Amino acid sequence: MTKADIVIIGGSAAGLTAAISARRTYPKKKTLLIRQEKQVLIPCGIPYIFGTVGSPEKNLIPDAALEKNGIELLIAQAKKIDRKKKIVETTEGDVEYERLIVSTGSVPVMPPIPGFDRDGVMAIIKDVAFLREMQQRTEKAKNIVIVGGGFIGIEMADEINKLGGKSITIVELFPHCLSLAYDEEFCIEMEEVIRARGIAIRTGTKVVAINGNSAVESVQLSDGTELEADLVVMAIGAAANVDLARDAGLHIGLTGSIAVDRTMRTSDECIYACGDCAEKVSFFGGGPSPLKLASIATLEARIAGANVYGVKRESPGTVGVWSTAVGDVALGTAGLTEAMAKKRGYEVVAVSLEGPNRHPGIMPGAANTKLKLVFEANSGVLVGGQVRGDSTAGEISNIISACIQKRMTAEDIAMFQMGTQPALTASPVAYPLVNLAEMAIAQMGRN
Amino acid sequence: MTKADIVIIGGSAAGLTAAISARRTYPKKKTLLIRQEKQVLIPCGIPYIFGTVGSPEKNLIPDAALEKNGIELLIAQAKKIDRKKKIVETTEGDVEYERLIVSTGSVPVMPPIPGFDRDGVMAIIKDVAFLREMQQRTEKAKNIVIVGGGFIGIEMADEINKLGGKSITIVELFPHCLSLAYDEEFCIEMEEVIRARGIAIRTGTKVVAINGNSAVESVQLSDGTELEADLVVMAIGAAANVDLARDAGLHIGLTGSIAVDRTMRTSDECIYACGDCAEKVSFFGGGPSPLKLASIATLEARIAGANVYGVKRESPGTVGVWSTAVGDVALGTAGLTEAMAKKRGYEVVAVSLEGPNRHPGIMPGAANTKLKLVFEANSGVLVGGQVRGDSTAGEISNIISACIQKRMTAEDIAMFQMGTQPALTASPVAYPLVNLAEMAIAQMGRN
Numbered sequence: 001m002t003k004a005d006i007v008i009i010g011g012s013a014a015g016l017t018a019a020i021s022a023r024r025t026y027p028k029k030k031t032l033l034i035r036q037e038k039q040v041l042i043p044c045g046i047p048y049i050f051g052t053v054g055s056p057e058k059n060l061i062p063d064a065a066l067e068k069n070g071i072e073l074l075i076a077q078a079k080k081i082d083r084k085k086k087i088v089e090t091t092e093g094d095v096e097y098e099r100l101i102v103s104t105g106s107v108p109v110m111p112p113i114p115g116f117d118r119d120g121v122m123a124i125i126k127d128v129a130f131l132r133e134m135q136q137r138t139e140k141a142k143n144i145v146i147v148g149g150g151f152i153g154i155e156m157a158d159e160i161n162k163l164g165g166k167s168i169t170i171v172e173l174f175p176h177c178l179s180l181a182y183d184e185e186f187c188i189e190m191e192e193v194i195r196a197r198g199i200a201i202r203t204g205t206k207v208v209a210i211n212g213n214s215a216v217e218s219v220q221l222s223d224g225t226e227l228e229a230d231l232v233v234m235a236i237g238a239a240a241n242v243d244l245a246r247d248a249g250l251h252i253g254l255t256g257s258i259a260v261d262r263t264m265r266t267s268d269e270c271i272y273a274c275g276d277c278a279e280k281v282s283f284f285g286g287g288p289s290p291l292k293l294a295s296i297a298t299l300e301a302r303i304a305g306a307n308v309y310g311v312k313r314e315s316p317g318t319v320g321v322w323s324t325a326v327g328d329v330a331l332g333t334a335g336l337t338e339a340m341a342k343k344r345g346y347e348v349v350a351v352s353l354e355g356p357n358r359h360p361g362i363m364p365g366a367a368n369t370k371l372k373l374v375f376e377a378n379s380g381v382l383v384g385g386q387v388r389g390d391s392t393a394g395e396i397s398n399i400i401s402a403c404i405q406k407r408m409t410a411e412d413i414a415m416f417q418m419g420t421q422p423a424l425t426a427s428p429v430a431y432p433l434v435n436l437a438e439m440a441i442a443q444m445g446r447n
Numbered sequence: 448m449t450k451a452d453i454v455i456i457g458g459s460a461a462g463l464t465a466a467i468s469a470r471r472t473y474p475k476k477k478t479l480l481i482r483q484e485k486q487v488l489i490p491c492g493i494p495y496i497f498g499t500v501g502s503p504e505k506n507l508i509p510d511a512a513l514e515k516n517g518i519e520l521l522i523a524q525a526k527k528i529d530r531k532k533k534i535v536e537t538t539e540g541d542v543e544y545e546r547l548i549v550s551t552g553s554v555p556v557m558p559p560i561p562g563f564d565r566d567g568v569m570a571i572i573k574d575v576a577f578l579r580e581m582q583q584r585t586e587k588a589k590n591i592v593i594v595g596g597g598f599i600g601i602e603m604a605d606e607i608n609k610l611g612g613k614s615i616t617i618v619e620l621f622p623h624c625l626s627l628a629y630d631e632e633f634c635i636e637m638e639e640v641i642r643a644r645g646i647a648i649r650t651g652t653k654v655v656a657i658n659g660n661s662a663v664e665s666v667q668l669s670d671g672t673e674l675e676a677d678l679v680v681m682a683i684g685a686a687a688n689v690d691l692a693r694d695a696g697l698h699i700g701l702t703g704s705i706a707v708d709r710t711m712r713t714s715d716e717c718i719y720a721c722g723d724c725a726e727k728v729s730f731f732g733g734g735p736s737p738l739k740l741a742s743i744a745t746l747e748a749r750i751a752g753a754n755v756y757g758v759k760r761e762s763p764g765t766v767g768v769w770s771t772a773v774g775d776v777a778l779g780t781a782g783l784t785e786a787m788a789k790k791r792g793y794e795v796v797a798v799s800l801e802g803p804n805r806h807p808g809i810m811p812g813a814a815n816t817k818l819k820l821v822f823e824a825n826s827g828v829l830v831g832g833q834v835r836g837d838s839t840a841g842e843i844s845n846i847i848s849a850c851i852q853k854r855m856t857a858e859d860i861a862m863f864q865m866g867t868q869p870a871l872t873a874s875p876v877a878y879p880l881v882n883l884a885e886m887a888i889a890q891m892g893r894n
Contacts, residue, residue: 013875020876024885025894045807045869052811052870059807061876294875295864302861302885306894313862321866330871360492360506364499365838391812394871395842401864402849414749415760417742417848419768422492423499424777424841428460428741429467429508438471438749447472447753 002074003096004032006308007088009078009244010103011035012043012126014275014297016061018101019071021305025312029098033066034090036077041126044294047152049131050138051159056131078104081248083268099270099308102245102258103301106238106276106292115210116234123234124152139163141231145219146170147207148235149177151324154190156233157199158326169200169227171219176203181320183337183372185352186386193329202227238292240277253279255288262314264304272308274300283317283404284336284383285344295321295401321401323394328367332397335384335404338374347377351439357389359420359427365390371432373400373413375440380409392425399433410444413437449521450543451479453755454535456525456691457550458482459490459573461722461744463508465548466518468752472759476545479519481537488573491741494599496578497585498606503578525551528695530715546717546755549692549705550748553685553723553739562657563681570681571599586610588678592666593617594654595682596624598771601637603680604646605773616647616674618666623650628767630784630819632799633833640776649674685739687724700726702735709761711751719755721747730764730851731783731830732791742768742848768848770841775814779844782831782851785821794824798886804836806867806874812837818879820847820860822887827856839872846880857891860884 006022006029008015019033045059053059066073076092081100088095108123110116120141122134138144138160146157149172157170170177176187177194191201202221209220210232219227240257251267253259257279264272275297280289296318303313323332338350351373358366369389376383385400387393403413414437420428441447453469453476455462466480492506500506513520523539528547535542555570557563567588569581585591585607593604596619604617617624623634624641638648649668656667657679666674687704698714700706704726711719720726722744727736743765750760770779785797798820805813816836823830832847834840850860861884867875888894 017876021885024889027889042806042869042874044867044875045810048807048810048869053807053809058809061874065876293866295866298875298878298881299862299864302881312894313858316862319864321864323866323868323871325868325870330868332866332871334866359489360495360500362500362505363492363495391837391871392839392842394866394868395839395846398863398865398872399842399846399849401866402846405863406853406855406859408853411760412853415746415763416845416852417746417766417768418845419740419742419770419779419781419841419848420491421770421772421777421841422489422495423772424770424779424838425845427489427508428491428745429464429512431745434745434749438468442471442474447759 001094001096002032004072005029005098006031006101007095007097008033008101008103009088010105010275011037011040012105013294014105014301015103016065017298017301018103018274018305020065020069021302022308023069023071025306026309032072032074032095034074034076034078034088034095036075037127038075039128041128043126046124046126046131047155047159050135050156051162055135056128078244081244083248086270100272101304101308102271102273102277103275104241104244104277107241108234109237109239110234111236113207113210115212118210118212118216119214120216120230121210121232121234137231142166143228144168144231144233145227145229146233146235148172149201149203150180150235151178151322153235154178154194154326155324156235158194158197161197161199169202171205171207171221172201172203173206174203177201181322181333181337182331182386183339186331186388189388190326190329190331193326197327238276242277245273245277255279255290263307263311264300264315265307272304274304281317283319286317289318291318291320293320293322316405319401319404321397323397328390330389330391330393332387332393334397334401336374337384337386341374341383346383348374348383349377349440349443350374351436351443353432353436355426355430355432357392357426359422363422369426369432371436373436373440375410375444377444380411380444380446381407382410382413410437410440410446414441448541448543449479451519452476452545453478453548454542454544455480455548455550456535457552458484458487459552460741461552461748462550463512464745464748465550465721465752467512467516468749469755470516470518472753473756479521479542480513481521481523481525481535481542483522483524484574485522486575488575490573493571493573493578494602494606497582497603498609502582503575525691528691530695533717547719548751548755549718549720549724550722551688551691551724554688555681556684556686557681558683560654560657562659565657565659565663566661567663567677568657568679568681584678589613590675591615591678591680592674592676593680593682595619596648596650597627597682598625598769600682601625601641601773602771603682605641605644608644608646616649618652618654618668619648619650620653621650624648628769628780628784629778629833630786633778633835636835637773637776637778640773644774685723689724692720692724702726702737710754710758711747711762712754719751721751728764730766733764736765738765738767740767740769763852766848766851768844770844775837777836777838777840779834779840781844781848783821784831784833788821788830793830795821795830796824796887796890797821798883798890800879800883802873802877802879804839804873806869810869816873816879818883820883820887822857822891824891827858827891827893828854829857829860857884857887857893861888
């Protein structure tokens, strides 16, 4: 029987990160990672397989990180967790653990729409062989309907569109794509970018049936439209993969994920969970959070990995930080949108600014960056920010994220020393983050 | 006689920002900015005039910011501050003030080298007419020596080099260019980038004489070399422009700048100073700071502007945040380098990491980013960070700056939720800032 001090089930972003953090925190503990995949996909890179990157094999997390950090690997399927014996039963034999970290991820949601099981209706499964087949079908397809206008939906649409000669339509239930993470003005801008690239978008409507014989032929929408389709891609979200944990008798939380406290400990004191499979609470108010993001999964993994032999870290809850890009236009978000904050009962002051990301504005590569910050009006604390810009938008949203996580106020941000450079950033006078903080201070009457 | 509640002398980054902050804080106060320049140059953009941007007229701060913020403008030279009468005497008549902000900037340092006054030896003066002439001379020159390998020196060298057909040499006193802001390994990399572009660099040597008849013909170095030169550009730093303040009897500090407290108030309680002309203390230890940067000037301006009718803000001291770029390679820095921290008596743990800034690493635009963080070993507090990367390096150094300014620890940073995206950032598992924090925790034995 294999034996390790720390055993991790799952080898994607959460599992790998948890293993690394565990090794960093407990370098003397033998650490073993069990995963069923021979090759692990970079989860956020999956849409790019279909266009820019070209194949699943080019979108892999290299196993070098395991070797470098002294993490043992067992490629096997975990069949059962025997909590009494502290054993994971796998297809390659039993593995005894002292501490166990469950990071079994999520599976795509398939809604019970009539016809969803027809040939040609595909969700995005994180498996090399599956994606190779999906890629082949994508290449052959002429009329493609993408169900869901979240970031995976729009990235999939844009990447498939790069193959050329296809008619692609995104169908989104809400009035706008991306509306769970961006305020309307940002969503509308991104929709315009997508449409300008020849992709159709239908919002405020949902798929009520998938028609055809054995294979899909069309998609019926609630607004009465029927869209011709030989491929339907489901991108409406993912559900926690909790089968193994539930079978082992671990508590399952309100959102259907493995119940954990803020130390990422499950109802079994020797078992931790992190990533898409683990229950989450919001950074804002502490209520249940439906978010499933790599920025959350890897944070939880660093907490779980560090805590297995004693509590060192506690999760502050999900902030919601991510970015996306279509062509030269990138969007980044962190925290609550203005609409979301109001809906949750916050009294907010929101400020926006648009200006060149270089100075002078005729520098090569100059483009306008639009930034919006949302502050809680009574405390002046930053609760959210959104950015539309060039390739720096990802890191700009990470500046915002750092400010949110330290609960910085508008005054804190107005006092920043921010480096500026003609070829790299906005001007020192106009630097948007700092200027927006000053504008918010004035609007909140805090001056 | 003109009269305003708040009068600002100087219209560059500090003066303009101070005026805007004053208006935001005191919207009912009449605010007047006095400056001698008809057109104001973007200070950090000056090197780009000589290459990419093409002329001083294309590198101006637009006056729209004054109009938009309701700031009155008087183009005149301030001749004298009469503190008793609270009047600024100018070439266009007297201006009465209630509160005065002095932001008279700096003038380039001209060392007393024999021959420094020969025709063809030029420092960089922030004046449109002067720079137009300098540009014409640059275009004609064949052999150019740039004295000083700081960021202005290297940006000037690279921009002039874009004109083609010139022999350019940078002469740097220290063993490496940029060594006041970057550790050796970063300096060496940037020197290699510069040399690969056909620019010569001579370090660890200084100019001892500038030879020639009326015009410069060669530059004599302390290592015995004589460099042929028909143009010498002095880029060895700037000295506070304090004539007006000194004549008015305001105290001058240890570094030769206008003495101010942390509220940016001078020795006259109705007069504030900010930017290159104002005395600075370091964020690290509070001792005198020689730094002169736009990120500092605009912070001080936001403090001075907000404080003129009552203390609202205090300066935390100079962090030292800036970035530079040569071709596709950008460097960013915030806070202390490892060498600098050690020299100041800090016990530090420094950690470095290099990895792709996209994921997978074959995404278009992928390049390696190198990041180094410097922590105080006992408290775990971040005291500095350096980055070498693509155009995101500027904003990455701003993330580091935000962390430093809030005195975040390695543990704080290890707990960040950082958004990642294939086309925009490093992978969620490998995100360097967070990984370096974890590595530092282990090295400090804080795990």
